[in-house]
Amino acid sequence: xxxxxxxAKAVGKVISDFRKRKKLSQEVLSxxxxxxxxxxxxxxxxxxxxxxxxxxxISQALDVKMSDIIIEIEKEL
Numbered sequence: 001x002x003x004x005x006x007x008a009k010a011v012g013k014v015i016s017d018f019r020k021r022k023k024l025s026q027e028v029l030s031x032x033x034x035x036x037x038x039x040x041x042x043x044x045x046x047x048x049x050x051x052x053x054x055x056x057x058i059s060q061a062l063d064v065k066m067s068d069i070i071i072e073i074e075k076e077l
Contacts, residue, residue: 006049006073006077007046007076007077008043008046008047008048008049009045009046010046010073010076010077011043011046011049011050011073012043012044012045012046012047013044013046013076014069014072014073014076015040015043015044015050015058015069016044017072018062018064018069018072019044019062022062022063024062026040026041026044029058029061029062032061033054033057033058033060033061034057035054035057035058039054040058055069
């Protein structure tokens with residue numbers, strides 16, 4: 001049976017790439033997004049997948065559209 005899954009490592013890589021392009025540390029981005037730094041770190045490593053709410057907060061903190069992040073994740077997959 002086919003069970004599609006979202007690759008957490010791809011999600012994390014894309015978020016990390018956006019963060020680095022904006023020249024933000026994990027500490028600063030997590031503060032702007034109002035999420036824990038260890039949570040952000042786990043997302044970027046691919047150990048955890050962000051909820052839609054968390055992804056939205058991250059996109060707002062990065063000043064990019066959430067859809068732009070999704071498009072980049074789809075390219076990674």
